[in-house]
Amino acid sequence: MKMHKFLQFLNQQLTHWRRQYKTLRRKGKLMRSPKGKTHTRELLRTMLKNVFLFLSKTNEKSERRKQERALRSKAQSVNIKSSICTVGLDWAYKQRYSVILAIAVVSLTGIIGHKLYNQTQLKVGQPAPQTITAPYTASIEDQKKTEAERKAVSTKSLQVLMLDARINEKINENLQQLLDDGNEIRAVAGAFPFFAPVVLSISTQRYLRSCSESEWQALLSAVENSKNQQQKGIGQTTPDAPNQKRQPRITSKSDSQNLEKTQPVDFSQNTDFTQAVAELESYRLTTSEKSLSLVIAEISQTRQRYIQATAKLLKLETVSPEAIYEESLLLDLSDVEWEKTQMGIHQSIERILTQGIPQGLPKNILQDAVSLQLQTFVPESAETLAKNLLLAVLKPNLQKDEEQTRQNAQKAAAGVPPVMVQVRRGEVIVKKGAQITAWNFEVLEHYRLIRREIKWQELVKLGGVIAIAIGIFVWVERHIDYELRQRDRLLVLLLTLSVPGVIVIGLPYTTWSALGLLLGSFYGPTLGLTVVGLLWPILAISLDMSKAALLAGVGGGILGSYIAQRLRSREELALLGVAIALTQGGIYLLVKILIGQVFGSTWYIVFQEAGLFALSGLCWSVIALGLSPYLEKVFDLVTPIRLAELANPNRPLLKRLATETPGTFQHTLLVATLAEAAAKELGCNVELVRAGTLYHDIGKMHDPLGFIENQMGGPNKHDTEIKDPWKSAEIIKKHVTEGLVMARKHLLPTAIQAFIPEHQGTMLIAYFHHQAQQMAQSDPSLNVDDADFRYDGPIPQSRETGIVMLADSCEAALRSLQASAKPVGEKRSVKDVSTEQALAMLNNILRAKWQDNQLVDSGLKREEMSQIAQIFVDVWQQFHHKRIAYPKLKASSTGRNL
Incomplete structure (x- = not known):
């Protein structure tokens, strides 16, 4: 067997050397020069070196086999002992889906039914x-008696009151409004005193501007008669009219007109009248008739302004039912007295509000307190006016401090011994x-x-309910587009357990918002809403918790599940966390309003709890956002946000791709454009297609010049250096394996890594396969195996990777078609010619891929091939649209171009 392998190896080496020998001889580099002799020596040296390496490797392999046999015999006994465990683990692995479902039922039942473990008989x-x-x-x-005594003591504890700043602010606003009204009325009446007090006393000036028209006319007549009598030497003039009491002051212009129609009366018994006549006569004697006339004219103007101010005051009293201002109280004060009165009112109300006005304070006590304060700060003549103003605006500004009162009650109760x-x-x-x-x-x-x-019966019932809920979840899972892995089911279980787990700890602000946000972001709204909707009734019937709290949490979870996957940035998710917080707080408050708890004495606590629920929703959303990147990496998840981050051209791997292989990078961008358009039309995951396409050719960085798009018009190393289609095919195929190594090194998600091998599938490297076939025709000893020129696969396993395979194949064809198109200026434009050619070419390419069974596992349909081809052509036309031909510029007379 060893000899057979050795002879086979020698045969392959001799064939290779013979091919090299023919190549060198054909080029004239062999045995024709000293340099040719060097080539021959190098060839022989390489041959001997390979033979010795083969023999040494053969010996090493035999020694390694002996060691492996020894280790196998030693481990055989250990394998027998661990066979039972291995069988158990194998069974668990094969049935891992059922195991996870069983774990889900047991864990959820165990946590939700924790109260059933230690029940009394x-x-x-x-x-x-x-x-x-x-x-x-x-x-x-x-404990019952102790609790009763402590409750009695806490009930008798003193209430703690606190100032309500809002009421104080409202009181000050009302007071300032009244003072502004008084200032406006006094501004209409004019300055007072309106003449020097040394000439006309303040009491006289007050009388002159406020007396009735008949009194004023009688006074003018008396002054005139006195002047005439002095000129005749008769003495002081007295009115001829009979004696009569002083008429009431005028209050309006109509009253003065009515009084003018009455008969003249005698005002000599009126002290103010006689004093005014005397002071005016004295002024005339000390000055002149002209000065007296000016004074009388000024008094007439002042009287007119006074009448207008009185009318405005009556109008104000008509609007306000409480007669706060009275003519004699407001207008009879001098300007200095009015300023002191305003200042004193502000000081008095500040003291009164600081001391506080409790609810139910008797009115007479408040009146006495106001009078006591005003005696110090307000002139005596203005005390009545100031008192009316303060009593009109003052109201109780003390309210019960619920928190301090509760703490006092707790302290008092804690002091009661058991x-x-x-x-x-x-x-x-x-x-x-x-x-x-x-x-x-x-x-x-x-x-x-x-x-x-342990209440086993209740636990079994609860477990049955949870099993039904999990069955519904499994049914929904099988009807959604996203296929869950075992790790995904484990993550869903862990996130679901967090909700009852936090409740068991005793915290009512549980993780509904984080659950909805993460599930919706990772797996879409359908799965998130299913989990939240199934968990809601289970917790409602199993745990003793506030229904308002439960509804608030469920509302936040539903909102997060429904919207999360639509968002494309962390900032938008942060805003979603704010929306979830407002939703939870609003639902809690709305439920409390519906049941009427807001309108009682505990409204303060209800609003506080609503704020805490809103804050908890925001906090859990922030925690979910912080955990999301780690969960994505640990559980190998791809979310729209992570895909957008991976598609950022500033990522280290993509920056290297653009720098080291610029041609491949441009090719990648064009393929991404084609694939995105097709994915959008076919309803696929566009973000996944974009990110996967950007990384599908990163393996070309291992040998950039081995790919023609990076040679920038330079020599092709496959033709000038390698000249071996088998080695060239290995270089081309290696960009898949090297790409996977780079992807794993940079921790790219599995969904992105799938694009690297699947975009090539098991396609044939046709160019070098054709070269090898030509070489085999000239050299029958060469054997061309198609497997040496095919990618290792796998073929596309999803619609997204299938689209990228088609876009990758069509991009080069469209580029070559554009390069070979006729230039603009001929009878037919590029667009008119290329559209039909491009569509026919792409249909042929896609048909070839379909017939080669490259798309059998992708989920793409045969009828979609023509649609994809049309989409690719439309996008290509947008990039290579028709342009107008600009006229050539003629040289100017000076010989320079414009």
Whole structure:
């Protein structure tokens, strides 16, 4: 056998040497020069070296076989002992799908039904099976009485009140509005005093601008009569009208017009009237008649403004039912007094609000407090006005501080010692047939006289429900486009277990948002919604948890499952996390509103819980975003976001491809364009096709010049250096194996790695196969085996890799067709000629691939071949569209081109 192999090896070597000898002789390099002799010596030396290497390798192989036999005999006994374990592992591997389903049922049942493990046989309200006595004397806490006393103490604890800043702000706004109204009315009335107080006293000025029109006319007549009498020397003038009491002040322009129609009356008994006449007469005597006329004119203008201000004040009182401002209170104050009044009001209300106004405070107490504060800051003449203003805006600004009140109640309750009851040895705890009370149960628990057991029946029922839910999940899984692997099912199980697992720990803010976001991102909305929808009723009937919390979590999970896979960036997923948070908080608040808990005294706690649920949804979404890249790598997942990241040309492998093999990189971009267009039309995963196409030829970096697109018009090494179609075919085939090595080294997903071998399938390397056949025709000793010129495969296993195979084959054909097309300027354009030629050529290529059984496992249909060919031609036409012929520019007269 060894001799036979040796002779076969010598035959192959001699054939190879004879072929080299003929080549050298044909080129005239053999035995015709010193250089030719060197070639001959090198040929003989290589022959002897290969013979010795073959013999040494043969010896090494024989020695290795002896060692292997020894090791096999030693390990035979160990294999016999471990055969049982091996058979078990083999069975588990073959039945791994069923094993994972069983693990899912057991683990979900175990976590969700954790409360069924340690259940008591006796319960409160059940009859005692026998009379039970105390085994020894002990002091036992009566929890019911202790709780009652602590509750009574906590109820009597003082409430903690806190200032409501919003109410204070509203009070200050209302007060400022009233003061602004007062300022506006006083601005209409004009400045006061309107004349120097040393000439006309403030009381006189107040009287002159506010007296009735009849009084004003009588006053002018009195001043005029006094002037006339002085000129005649008669003495001081007195009105001729009969005595009458002072008329009321005018309040509107209509009142003054009515008063003008009345008969003149005597105002000499009116002190303000006589004082005003005296002061005006004194002013006339000390100045002149002209100055007095100017003063009277100014008084008339002031009276008109006063009438307008009074009308505006009446209008304001009509709008507001509470008469806060009164004419005599607001307009009779001087400007200085009004400024002090405003400042004093602000200081007083600040003190009052700081001290706080509780609910139910008697009105008289508030009035006394306001009066006490105003005495210090407000002029005496403005106290009534300021009091009216403050009482109009002040309202209770203290509210109950729920948190501090609860803490005080807890502290008070914690200070109450437990109520201890002594139970003596032999004392009957409960008689046979009597109902077990809460106190009896506590005593039995203290003495550990209650047996605990596992509720197997309830666990079996729960397991049955979970098994039905998993059956529905399996049915949905088989009807979706995405085929789950065992690792995918394991990840779905782990993510599902996180929801009840967090609830079991005692945290109500569970992982619904992370579950929906991750499942929707990894496996699509159908699978995510199925898991969330099946888990919801199971938790609702199995665990004691708030229905509002459950609905809020489910709402966030549904939103994440439905939208996650549509997003194409981490930023969009982050915004989805915010939307999930708002959804969870909003649903929780809406449920509480529907059941009426928001309108009670605990509204503050409800809003706080809604905020916490929203915050928990955001936090779990952030955790899911942080875990997503690691889960993608550990479980070998491809999501749209990861595919977009892998398709980034700045990735190290793609940058190397563009730098080291620029021709291959351009070829890759064109193939990607063709494949994306076909994938989009056929409803395939466009992101996967784009990313997979960019990496399908990375193996060409192992020998860039071995591929014609990277030779840039230089010599072809296959024709000038190698000249051996078998070696050339090995170089071409090696770009697949080297590509897989690079892909694994850079941790590319399996879905991306599949494009590297499957885009070539088991196709024949036709060019070098044809060369080998020609050489075999001239040299009958050569044997051409088709397997040496075929790729190792596998053939495309998905529609995406099948499309890339077709695009890769058609791209070179379209490029060659474009290079051979007629130039523009002939009777027929490139577009008119190339379209029919391109479509016919591509149909032939696709037909050949189909007939070669390259697409039998891809899922592509025969009728789709013509559609794909048309898509490729359409894209090719977009790249090589028709252009107009620009006219040649003529040289200018100076000899230079424009």
